[in-house]
Amino acid sequence: MVGHAFMGAVHSHAWRNVHRFFEVPLTPRLAVLGGRDGDRAKAAADRYGWETVETDWRALVDRDDVDLVDICTPGDSHCDIAIAALAAGKHVLCEKPLANTLEEAERMAAAAREAAAAGVRSMVAFNYRRVPALAHARKLVAEGVLGEIRHVRAVYLQDWLSDERAPMSWRLRKETAGSGALGDLGAHIVDAAQFVTGDLVTGVSALTNTFVHERPDGGGGTGEVTVDDCALFLGRLSSGAVASFEATRYALGRKNAMRLEINGSRGSLAFDFESMNELSLYEGTDRGTEAGFRRILVTEPEHPYVAAWWPPGHLLGYEHTFTHEVADLLTAIGDGTDPAPSFDDGLRVQRVLHAVETSAGDGGSWHAVAGTTDERR
Amino acid sequence: MVGHAFMGAVHSHAWRNVHRFFEVPLTPRLAVLGGRDGDRAKAAADRYGWETVETDWRALVDRDDVDLVDICTPGDSHCDIAIAALAAGKHVLCEKPLANTLEEAERMAAAAREAAAAGVRSMVAFNYRRVPALAHARKLVAEGVLGEIRHVRAVYLQDWLSDERAPMSWRLRKETAGSGALGDLGAHIVDAAQFVTGDLVTGVSALTNTFVHERPDGGGGTGEVTVDDCALFLGRLSSGAVASFEATRYALGRKNAMRLEINGSRGSLAFDFESMNELSLYEGTDRGTEAGFRRILVTEPEHPYVAAWWPPGHLLGYEHTFTHEVADLLTAIGDGTDPAPSFDDGLRVQRVLHAVETSAGDGGSWHAVAGTTDERR
Amino acid sequence: MVGHAFMGAVHSHAWRNVHRFFEVPLTPRLAVLGGRDGDRAKAAADRYGWETVETDWRALVDRDDVDLVDICTPGDSHCDIAIAALAAGKHVLCEKPLANTLEEAERMAAAAREAAAAGVRSMVAFNYRRVPALAHARKLVAEGVLGEIRHVRAVYLQDWLSDERAPMSWRLRKETAGSGALGDLGAHIVDAAQFVTGDLVTGVSALTNTFVHERPDGGGGTGEVTVDDCALFLGRLSSGAVASFEATRYALGRKNAMRLEINGSRGSLAFDFESMNELSLYEGTDRGTEAGFRRILVTEPEHPYVAAWWPPGHLLGYEHTFTHEVADLLTAIGDGTDPAPSFDDGLRVQRVLHAVETSAGDGGSWHAVAGTTDERR
Amino acid sequence: MVGHAFMGAVHSHAWRNVHRFFEVPLTPRLAVLGGRDGDRAKAAADRYGWETVETDWRALVDRDDVDLVDICTPGDSHCDIAIAALAAGKHVLCEKPLANTLEEAERMAAAAREAAAAGVRSMVAFNYRRVPALAHARKLVAEGVLGEIRHVRAVYLQDWLSDERAPMSWRLRKETAGSGALGDLGAHIVDAAQFVTGDLVTGVSALTNTFVHERPDGGGGTGEVTVDDCALFLGRLSSGAVASFEATRYALGRKNAMRLEINGSRGSLAFDFESMNELSLYEGTDRGTEAGFRRILVTEPEHPYVAAWWPPGHLLGYEHTFTHEVADLLTAIGDGTDPAPSFDDGLRVQRVLHAVETSAGDGGSWHAVAGTTDERR
Known part of the structure; x- marks a missing residue:
């Protein structure tokens, strides 16, 4: 696994516990944790139960005792790590959004398709698909x-x-995060909408805004916020439905x-x-x-994933979605099938995000989403 | 009062009861009810407590025993009745949306301004401003x-x-209703948003849709739906806020x-x-x-309007908003002040609806709202 | 109508408006309002729409232009007024609880039974039976x-x-109110439970408490609270169900x-x-x-009472329950049938309240409710 | 750990993961799982991560590599195991209710007090105290x-x-479960009420009922239900508050x-x-x-326990309460202090349950709770 911040902690928990609750064909071994700062990586590895550490993700990807690479880094490194891992024949689980740019996402999806032909599996971590309520x-x-x-x-x-x-923080800089609320939160709701409906967003009209342009940099000065603070967009789905989306960190x-x-x-139906x-x-x-x-x-x-856990009325929490995610991934690897959401699914979301940014930069005018067909009357 | 359908019933209730709960300077007399079909108008008058009927609204407007004309007809007749009533020196309460077209709304607002100079008052019936929760x-x-x-x-x-x-129904034909969900429902939320924030929508990007194009006409055939079934729009407010709106009858x-x-x-804050x-x-x-x-x-x-009613926890209902509305109108007339929402407020909503229709017909591209200024950075 | 405080205001509203919404066989005339202080009664009569006033309820009951007496006074006068009115051949609507003591309630129910034989109708005003949700x-x-x-x-x-x-206030003195939360609030939930289930409480185990024993009397001194502040009781229903009840003004x-x-x-099912x-x-x-x-x-x-009002989703409020109540009463009088809840229904509640007080005074030990049979296995 | 059903699974999860999230002074080793059927115990041990198994709890208690015994069996064996473990100098975590009878609970609490003097710690597993909302x-x-x-x-x-x-099931037989809804569910709400208020129930008036007396035994016959299906009771707290309690599996x-x-x-405050x-x-x-x-x-x-987990709005689930429980227990052992809830706290709950059963058997009459003082006015 590469990265050991928030996502690293929750992914580690899933890898450590998945076989205690689910009948998975493979039992995970937490072989190596990647982090640029060796001391911090070592501390995290001890905390989260990883055996060894690597400070260079390339070394990690090349290790013989690594069968699967789990990418928990910011979006700007997803593309390089994923393509290298797939090329090395390692299965890949990659955090969302798939990439910071549409071009990177296209390359990653192509690499995943190629790897799949050789039996190497890949999945993008839209964990909300594994909320039992949304799966249901x-x-x-x-x-x-x-x-x-x-x-x-x-x-x-x-x-x-x-x-x-x-x-x-890195989430407020375009060069690391790609976008703001759009990629961080908007990606989740676009994927969830497409997943639950089984339909695709075919076009959008969008508006983004930045409310606060300068923020304390932690060193007494200020840094410039270069991403959107919120993104709102209207859309149409291929089946003829209409949709509205809003992502913000200011509510x-x-x-x-x-x-x-x-x-x-x-x-x-409604979900929160x-x-x-x-x-x-x-x-x-x-x-x-x-x-x-x-x-x-x-x-x-009888609800998805729930039989593995507790009696009715005994609630599940946030991290369960990740345990479900790796259970599904291990099952797919064991079965020799391609897991979902695939990198192509991640690409489909990325294309919507790209159309949103284009429309927002163009006064809200309608932008079709690449690769979709409008079946409306 | 002209019209005796749904809105006629609830307005009658307000006129009959307002002075039983509020200290209003004028006690309403329900002099005459207007309706094109004399028999049906007479039955409604008996039911709702009106003394006489007129089948021609022009006759009603001209009567000496009428001081105030309450317009509860479909939107296509608002303009003619309101302007005639104001010209005859009668105060006017007009149902929303103010008119079916922007041009009519402009003329009505001009007439109201002129009448106000002569002490004749006018109000548009955005009754949701009188929900205690929204007033608060x-x-x-x-x-x-x-x-x-x-x-x-x-x-x-x-x-x-x-x-x-x-x-x-008449609500599904453009010639009677002007628009569909947009004017019927969208008008309410635009007014409510502008009322509660004290701010104006300055521009919009919109999408409308009609899901069902033909419906039974009640005579064995079908009629064509010529209005929107839903209207979604993004907007900006003059203060810099962003907004999303959706009106539909298909949820x-x-x-x-x-x-x-x-x-x-x-x-x-949130309200439902x-x-x-x-x-x-x-x-x-x-x-x-x-x-x-x-x-x-x-x-x-201590909440707005509530002291007139029952102890804490004893709920109010839909028709109370109309009682509050006429209480405020009577108070303004008695005080010689202009009540709100004025026809100008109605016009401000109409301009937003017009920009929505224009944007929706133009692929969602941004349309500024006439008469507003964008104060954003 | 005798009494013109809170209940008087809401009953007046119902009498004034019932025929505007419901097809009732009789149209109420608001003939005379009773109140001990003539000036205050006159002001209330003007406010609420009553034609004349009487300062002595006996004179009111005897008037030829009075066909029905509506009793909205505190519980200590219910018995005398109701029995006199029934004896004078007037229909009676009496506020709840029926009486302050079980003995009074027994006499009232007997008088009502006798009057019913002569076609004189009586009803106790458990208005919550007329909440559409509870009727449904x-x-x-x-x-x-x-x-x-x-x-x-x-x-x-x-x-x-x-x-x-x-x-x-009078509600905190045993001599005027009979009991505290028990009669004021507990009576409602006992009646509602018996009404909705169609079953009777057959026995109870109870606990009452007074949290604050002295309160300001408004004249600089204090008065002693001589009623319960809360009443909690467990019970069994004749069908075998178990029940818990709690009434308090300290939540x-x-x-x-x-x-x-x-x-x-x-x-x-659940209701609030x-x-x-x-x-x-x-x-x-x-x-x-x-x-x-x-x-x-x-x-x-299609829900009870709702067709008389507004479209779906347009809420009703507290006073509607009284309008429904008098609509049902007028219909029963017109039809020559006995309305519900009858004074016998009021007596059934009173017997439960009496058992509660007895049990509470006796350390919670079980007390059967008079006139009920336990059908439990 | 003795027992490997529902409670065994969730306790195992807590022991496996507690040190991944909390800074505990001791890192648990899952040494041995106890279960009467060796094959089933072995399967459970593999599943839940225990190193070895024992089929006799006495052998388990005596092992040198066991420092703490976690009792997850039905209530009828709690007393023997706990007292033996404490006598052997092992810390004890015991599931609730503490015992099936008041006499057993008294002996267990005495043994715990004695052991504490020797530095041996004990805790009863009222896990709901570790719900962050209730701790707060x-x-x-x-x-x-x-x-x-x-x-x-x-x-x-x-x-x-x-x-x-x-x-x-064993939960429906008095000899294994002690009582029905009372001990299973009622114990939790009595402890929670005493925990949150910091007060004690001093007396109760109770009613219990069994709705279904015979149930399929799984072998084609039926078995007799010998416990309560529901328990309702009223109570007073030492501070003067009044309380109502209800436990049922038929809602x-x-x-x-x-x-x-x-x-x-x-x-x-309110919690669900x-x-x-x-x-x-x-x-x-x-x-x-x-x-x-x-x-x-x-x-x-800033809420109790939450800092160990995820960002705001990322929910926790049922099993987290057990992780919090063992974190607190390990901390107390490390610090050399007595953890809460102690066996004495468990005894306090048991005394209330005992008074409930006595009162219910006595027609609801008031029974004081042993060891409490009523401080009411």
């Missing part, structure tokens, strides 16, 4: 419970930048409100990550006087 | 409790057209979900008309470990 | 949607006495939280008056992965 | 945020016995609704385990027009 939502849509989809309404609201005195009081609402001709064990479902087929949004606790053994 | 929200924003406003998020979701077999399961969320630098007696407030000045959205029951005597 | 809940239980009832959980929480400085932050939850073998337009329903027959409590907005035209 | 609630009460406590309202609602066809639709509401003279990352707080000191229950997401780093 996808199943309901696929079964036709919602009928024809008409509306998608997705927001991802956080508030950690509301305070103008919050300091600079004071909303801590991690990744919300998705879908309205169809026969039913509707701040209540991640719940799914709201409205079925138009219910008797009129008894119809209403149901608060489903997605903690029954 | 405006007060909180005006007092600075939210700090600098950054995000406005407004949706108005209904579902009565979700069923493709729902029949045609299955949402009956009257007029929702508004505002995020500022110091606080946030389906829980119209509640306001959610987040104050960033609360201790960090005790901060959270408060569910305020807006039923305290 | 009763229908669901009667239809067997919940199966066999096992649990009833009812609380009525207010907070207006939380502050020790809140002043004395800080709860303004009017009259809550009822019922669990059966096939379904459950602070969200009085909603009913939560769980159906055990739903598919296991999609089962959940539904938030039903009880605003559809 | 206790802090708020201790700081006086709620003022004087007046009401405690606690329920623990599950529904897995609602279906009459659900089979027999259809409630999966794990362990709910606690506390009303004080200055504030109120089905939304375990949230705490509702009402502060009477808020401005009247802005007061309301706050939905606090208890996911800030």
Whole structure:
């Protein structure tokens, strides 16, 4: 695994525990942790249970005792590490967004396709697909419970930048993060919307904004924020549905409100990550006087992933999504199949993000998403 | 009063009861109800408590025993009736949206300004300003409790057209309704957003859609839907905030979900008309470990309009907003002041709706709203 | 109508407006308002729309132009007024609790039974039966949607006495109010539980408490609180269900939280008056992965009473329950049938309250409710 | 660790991971798992990460490589194992309820007190004390945020016995489980109420019921249910507050609704385990027009235990409470202090359960709780 910050901690937890709960065909060994600062990497390895460390990701990728490379670094290094790992025949799990630019994402997806032909697997870490409520939502849509989809309404609201005195970080610089709320949060809701509906965003009209342009750099001076603070966009899906998206870190009081609402001709559903064990479902087929949004606790053994855990009503948390993710990845590797979301899925999200940035830079005018076809009437 | 359908019923209730709860300087007399079909108008007058009827609105407007004309007809007749009534020196209360076209709205606002100079008052019936929770929200924003406003998020979701077999009506024809969800629902959320923030939408990027193009006409055939089924738009406010709006009648399961969320630098608030007696407030000045959205029951005597009604926790309903509206109108007439929302306020909403339609017809490209100034950095 | 405080205001509203919304066989005329202080009664009569006043309720009861007497006074005068009115051949609507003592309630019920034989109708004003959500809940239980009832959980929480400085009032003196939270709030939840389940409380084990014994009397001194501040009791229903009840005015932050939850073998439902337009329903027959409590907005035209009002999602408020109440009463009078809840229903509640007081005075030991039979296994 | 069913799985997870997140003075080694069936114990040990197995708990307790014994068996073996382990100088963590009878609990508490004098630590596993929201609630009460406590309202609602066809299990037999919902669920809410308020239940009035007396035994016959299906009780706390409690497994639709509401003279709080990352707080000191229950997401780093985990808004789940529990236990052992909840705390709960059973058997009459003093006026 390369990187040992927030994502490194939660990925490590998943690798350490997955086989304690899931029947996976392979038992992970936490061989080596990569980090540029050897001392800090060593401390993290001890903390998280990794056997050894490497300070150069190239050395890590080349090691014979490494079968799979898990990339938890900022987006600017994803492309180089992933392509090198795939070339070395290692399976790859890569954090989202897939890359900082569309060009990098295209190259990564091409490398993944090539590697897959040789049995080398790759996956992009859109962990929210592994929230049981969202995995179940996808199943309901696929079964036709919602009928024809008409509306998608997705927001991802956080508030950690509301305070103008919050300091600079790599997430606020275009050269490291690629974009701001758009890539960090918007990528999740675009993937979630496409995953749950099984549909693609075909075009967008967008608006981005930066509210605070200078922030303390931690050394007494200030640094310039060079990414968007929020991104709002309207879109159409290939099936004819319309959609609205909003990603921001300035929604004071909303801590991690990744919300998705879908309205169809026969039913509707709603989700909020701040209540991640719940799914709201409205079925138009219910008797009129008894119809209403149901608060489903997605903690029954028949719900996706839940049988591995606790009895009904005993909640799961954030890190479970990563455990589910690596369980699915190990299963796919064991089965010799390609896991989802693939790098192509990551590329599909990247193309939407690219269209958003283009539209926002162009006064909101409509931009089609590359590689999609509009099937609307 | 002209018109005796849904709006006629609720306005009648307000006129009959306002002086039983509010100390108004004038006690309404329900002199005459206008309706084209004399028999049906007579039945409605008996039902709702009006003394006489007229089948020609011109006759009604000219009567000496009429001091105020309340216009509850579809939008295509607002302009003629309102201008005639103002010219005849009658105060006017006009249902929303002010008119079906921007040109009509401009003429109406000009007539209202002229009449005001002669002491004749006019008001547009954006009744949601009189929801105690929204009136209180405006007060909180005006007092600075939210700090600098950054995000406005407004949706108005209904579902009565979700069923493709729902029949045609005047609300689905452009010539009577002017527009679809945009004018019916979108007008409310634009006015509410401008009212609560005290700010103006300066430009928009929009998308509209019609999901169902033909509907049963009730006579065995079908009629063509010539208005939008939904309208989504992004906008900027003069203060620098960004906003998203959505109006639809296809959000299955949402009956009257007029929702508004505002995020500022110091606080946030959220409202849902389906829980119209509640306001959610987040104050960033609360201790960090005790901060959270408060569910305020807006039923305290110190809340706007509430002292006239019941003890705390005893809810108000939809029609109370109209009683509050006419109480404010009567008070303004008695005081010799201009009530709000004025026809100019209605015109400001109409200009936004016009920019939305223009942008939607133009692939979402940015359209400034006439008469506004962008004060952003 | 006798009495013109809070209840007088809301009853007047119902009498003035009922025929504007409901097809009632009789149109009320607001003939005379009774109040001991003639000037205050006159002011109230003008405010609420009554034609004349009487300062002696006996004179009011005897008037030829009075067909129905509506008793809105404190509980200590209910018995005398009701019995006199019935004896004079007037229909009676009496506020709850029916009386301050069980002995009075027995006499009133006997008088009502006798009067009914002569075609004179009487009703006790448990207005919460007319909340559409609770009327619908009763229908669901009667239809067997919940199966066999096992649990009833009812609380009525207010907070207006939380502050020790809140002043004395007639509601805090045993001689005027009979009891404290028990009769004021507990009576409502006992009636609601019996109404919705169609079952009777057969025995109780109770505990009451007074938190604040002295309060300011408004004249610089203090008065002694001689009633319970809260009443908690456990009970059994004749069908075998178990129940818990709690009534208090010291639940800080709860303004009017009259809550009822019922669990059966096939379904459950929950209600909270602070969200009085909603009913939560769980159906055990739903598919296991999609089962959940539904938030039903009880605003559809097919719901009880709602067709008379507004479209779906347009909420009703507190006073609507009284309009429904008098609509039902007028319909029963017109039809020549006995309305519900009858004085016998009021007596059934009174017997439960009496058993509660007896048990609470006796260390919680079990007390059977008079006139009930325990059908438990 | 003795036992490897549901509790064994979740305790194992805690022991495996605690030092990955918390700075504990001791790193656990999972030395030996006890289970009567050697093959099943071995499979569980492999699954959960234990090095060896023992089929006789006495052998396990005597092993030199065991420093701490974690008791995850049904209640009927707690007493023997715990007393033997303490006698052997091993620290003990024991699942709740502490024992099946009051007499056993008294002996265990005495043994723990004696062992503590020799530096041997013991803890009873009331894991809900380690829910961050409840730990924070206790802090708020201790700081006086709620003022004087007046009401405690606690329920623990599950529904897995609602279906009459659900089979027999050890939890439904008095000889293995001691009691039914009372010990399984009631123990949790009594401890939680005493923990959060810092107060003790001094007396109770109770009612228990068994709804279904015979259940399938899995072999084609039926077995007799010999425990309570539900337990309801009223109580008083030493400070003068009144309380109501209810534990049931027949609340259809409630999966794990362990709910606690506390009303004080200055504030109120409410908690529901089905939304375990949230705490509702009402502060009477808020401005009247802005007061309301706050939905606090208890996911800030300043909240108890949370800093060890993820950023704000990233939820924790059920098993985290066990990780927190063993972290606190290891810290106490390392520090040489007695951890809480002690066996004496477990005994205090047991005494309340005993009074409940006695009162329920005695028609609800009042029974004082041994060892408590009533400080009421």
